[in-house]
Amino acid sequence: MGSLRSVVLAGGGTGGHIYPLLAFADALRRHFPDIRITTLGSPKGMENQLIPAAGYDLRSIPAFQLPRSLNLDLLRTPDRMYKSAHAAGEVIDEVEAEVVVGFGGYVSVPAYLAAWRRELPIVIHEVNVPPGVANRMGMKFTKRVAVGFPHQLEQAEALRNARLVGVPLRTGITHMDRPALRPQALYHFGLRPDLPVLFVSGGSSGARTINLAVAAAAKRLAHAGIQVLHVQGGRNDPFEVPKDLPVPYVVVPYLSDMQLGYAAADLMLCRGGAITVAETTALGMPAIYVPYPFSNQEQRRNALPVVESGGGMLVDNSELTPEWIETNIIPLARDRQRLAAMGGAAARYGRRDGDEQLLRFVLEAVS
Numbered sequence: 001m002g003s004l005r006s007v008v009l010a011g012g013g014t015g016g017h018i019y020p021l022l023a024f025a026d027a028l029r030r031h032f033p034d035i036r037i038t039t040l041g042s043p044k045g046m047e048n049q050l051i052p053a054a055g056y057d058l059r060s061i062p063a064f065q066l067p068r069s070l071n072l073d074l075l076r077t078p079d080r081m082y083k084s085a086h087a088a089g090e091v092i093d094e095v096e097a098e099v100v101v102g103f104g105g106y107v108s109v110p111a112y113l114a115a116w117r118r119e120l121p122i123v124i125h126e127v128n129v130p131p132g133v134a135n136r137m138g139m140k141f142t143k144r145v146a147v148g149f150p151h152q153l154e155q156a157e158a159l160r161n162a163r164l165v166g167v168p169l170r171t172g173i174t175h176m177d178r179p180a181l182r183p184q185a186l187y188h189f190g191l192r193p194d195l196p197v198l199f200v201s202g203g204s205s206g207a208r209t210i211n212l213a214v215a216a217a218a219k220r221l222a223h224a225g226i227q228v229l230h231v232q233g234g235r236n237d238p239f240e241v242p243k244d245l246p247v248p249y250v251v252v253p254y255l256s257d258m259q260l261g262y263a264a265a266d267l268m269l270c271r272g273g274a275i276t277v278a279e280t281t282a283l284g285m286p287a288i289y290v291p292y293p294f295s296n297q298e299q300r301r302n303a304l305p306v307v308e309s310g311g312g313m314l315v316d317n318s319e320l321t322p323e324w325i326e327t328n329i330i331p332l333a334r335d336r337q338r339l340a341a342m343g344g345a346a347a348r349y350g351r352r353d354g355d356e357q358l359l360r361f362v363l364e365a366v367s
């Protein structure tokens, strides 16, 4: 394996772009303890909480809002684009970066531009179909594109020649011994060991439809003996859960230790964000996916191969009602055999070494 002294990692916005960046940073640190790792983020994204909390150097680049599609609007923002790229370039020069690795989000664009001007290697990691706007721009400057999932290679022309590496995931998740951590996780959340746990999470920002539907089904779930661990999500309004339920229904605003949630869970109800899908499958977690309906069907594409291989169920956002939950989730959560079969199928689809595979790809780029 080669070696690296200084890298710049760019990515921001929501958890889906930041957690893979952090997991990759951890892999770099494991292999090269003296490496200088500098991250570029935007002033308002979740990176401002998550990256410093993980102990990495975060530099803020002036906000640069891309249009939702690549069109002429881009040419109308040259000043801001120039300013952002200039700021990214200053950081790249200061730390003498050998490579820029981008994970998507608007802040990646100035990083790609600045690296390209300096003729530095650029590596892009993309997890969605269609690829995000920022990474699509980046692909004009580099052919070194890595993807998280096999379906991306088939479903996006722009990703046809990409390298399949998987998704860098936090080792707290990939190296977790779920049964061993379970008692501690249940105790942590105040959940009972004798009843199944439904773990509800709408991704890093939360999901209003999921939150309201599950809260409205709280009584039915509780009377069926199903406990709920419900992550409200970073950007969502609180919701009401009836008091005096016969079994625990625990609401938490956000989980920094997501592995505790996974360890407590028997079944997950979640959106189909790419990193969530990478995590549930890496863990062999049976899951019901409710794809976010407003972004190009990308979350449906993430979840569909898992569901087709038997690792979960898929339900449309508009169909997730308390009645649907009663009819479908209650029997499933009580059926240990079916859950085990689903979990096994999910695990066969999942990958755990995305961080190592991406590192290999990046080392090839700098050699």
Ligand SMILES: CC(=O)N[C@H]1[C@@H](OP(=O)(O)OP(=O)(O)OC[C@H]2O[C@@H](n3ccc(=O)[nH]c3=O)[C@H](O)[C@@H]2O)O[C@H](CO)[C@@H](O)[C@@H]1O
Residues within 6 Å of the ligand: 014, 015, 016, 017, 019, 127, 128, 201, 202, 203, 204, 205, 206, 231, 233, 253, 254, 255, 256, 257, 258, 271, 272, 273, 274, 275, 276, 277, 279, 292, 295, 298, 299
């Ligand atoms: C609405 C939208 O556009 N969503 C996109 C966004 O989702 P989002 O940002 O929600 O990202 P994902 O669902 O892919 O990942 C969420 C991440 O947040 C973590 N987490 C979540 C809740 C919590 O309390 N604690 C915690 O740590 C999860 O463990 C996971 O690592 O980025 C993904 C990756 O580009 C895309 O595939 C999604 O389509």
